[in-house]
Amino acid sequence: MSATPAGNASQSDAFAQLLRGSxxxxxxxxxxxxxxxxxxxPKAAWSAALGAALVIxxxxxxLLVMKRTADLAPxxxxxxxxxxxxxxVLVLGVVMFALxxxxxxxxxxxxxxxxxxxxxxxxFEMRAYKRLRIFxxxxxxxxxxxxxxxxxxxxxx
Numbered sequence: 665m666s667a668t669p670a671g672n673a674s675q676s677d678a679f680a681q682l683l684r685g686s687x688x689x690x691x692x693x694x695x696x697x698x699x700x701x702x703x704x705x706p707k708a709a710w711s712a713a714l715g716a717a718l719v720i721x722x723x724x725x726x727l728l729v730m731k732r733t734a735d736l737a738p739x740x741x742x743x744x745x746x747x748x749x750x751x752x753v754l755v756l757g758v759v760m761f762a763l764x765x766x767x768x769x770x771x772x773x774x775x776x777x778x779x780x781x782x783x784x785x786x787x788f789e790m791r792a793y794k795r796l797r798i799f800x801x802x803x804x805x806x807x808x809x810x811x812x813x814x815x816x817x818x819x820x821x
Contacts, residue, residue: 678796679727679728679730679731679734681792681795681796682727682789682792682793682796683724683727684792685788685789685791685792685795686723686727686785686788686789686792687720687724689784689785689788690716690719690720690723690781690784690785690788691716691720693716693780693781693784694712694713694715694716694717694719694720694777694781695716697712697713697715697716697773697776697777697780697781698712698713698716700712701713701770701773701777704770704773705770707768707769707770707773708770708772708773709773710768710769711769711770711771711772711773711774711777712773712774712776712777713777714769714774714777715773715774715775715776715777715778715781716777716778716781718756718759718778719777719778719781719782719785720781720785722752722755722756723782723785723789725748725752726745726748726749726752729744729745729748730745733745756778760774760775
């Protein structure tokens with residue numbers, strides 16, 4: 665994608681499509697987790713809601729960071745995304761450590777909700793990405809298969 669305004673608009677559209685494609689199914693899955701938790705106890709329902717909210721927040725944050733860094737060099741983007749991932753894992757670990765002994769939360773419900781919602785988010789994000797049809801190469805570029813190859817320069821005496 666180029667750095668032109670049209671390229672930036674298409675990048676913004678791509679990230680919006682990824683977010684829309686993942687957010688709704690994950691929110692529905694989180695709601696299902698909450699309803700299932702209600703059959704166990706209100707504590708399990710609140711815990712499932714917390715787990716779903718954590719997944720939605722963290723995965724949306726990843727897409728936002730990727731959108732903000734898409735115009736930077738690929739190595740810089742990768743570095744920022746990996747730093748964001750590391751920060752997310754650390755924050756999630758701190759949250760899980762802090763919630764291990766609270767009376768109002770069920771660790772099992774939080775863990776199950778996080779796992780199910782993360783799998784659903786990743787599946788639907790891959791599905792949305794596949795539908796974007798982003799080429800791994802530039803079909804109109806110089807190496808296009810439709811163009812005849814340029815003749816090799818020859819050394820003439």
